[in-house]
Amino acid sequence: MFHTCEISTCDSPTLITCICCKKSLCREYFVEHDYLLRPKLNDLTKQINKIFDQFESLDMKTIMSDSLKKLDEWRLDAYQVIDKFYENKCTELNYYINNILNKYEKDINDLQLKIEKMIYVQQTTNHNIELLTKNIQTLQQQIDQIKYISIQVDIRPLVIIDKLIYVNIVTDLSKLSTPYQTIQRIPLSSNAMASNNQYLLIHQNSKLYLIDENLFIIRQNHWFYDRIQDMCWSKILNCFFIITLHDIYQIEINTLLVKQINTTEKNFWQSCTCFGYISLFIK
Structure with a gap:
């Protein structure tokens, strides 16, 4: 069946159908049509080439740097937890052995004092000699048995579950994940907060709260001082620092005991942070 060109002003027979716009065109208009489309294709080629160059310039190390830094910090913190646990168990073992x-040692010293006293006063009896001899023999037997003491240490393997660290790729920054837990805040409370590898320290209704990952309150203490400007955590001192407009406070993690740090002069403090294991920076 004979078909004419779809250009309204043309009666020539159809030669080809454009795969882009699906129009059936004669040879003349197809050449013209193709000529008009080529600049668009050239523009698209430039765009895709630009995207390719941009893609080729991506540095995966830079993209992953923050995430790798978090993993490295977690690893160092985990090593510290293990080392601290190991030191505590060594201390516990030494405590039992030293007891x-x-x-x-006390039994030996007591017997030595008794013998020295008898020698000093130069007065003793056969009964005393026999009793001391028996006590020394008993003590000798006990001392001989020390090297046979069995120290039982039951150690369970350290199990690290895969869900301990969750990796999620966020491509749409406009969408936030569903909150894991929420906590109600009072408007008059300070917005400052600080955390270590276990707990979060917040100020709420004239109190300091130490909460865990489930937002359960671990411990609390009253805050009787000025409004909190900022707070931070110190690894080396194992404590929190809180600054108000003019003062600096140290917060003991196990009790939330507040200790004011004396400074030589009054300054206006705004923020604080602890760098590594050494310094406290405030401004």
């Missing part, structure tokens, strides 16, 4: 040794 045993201290007992025998």
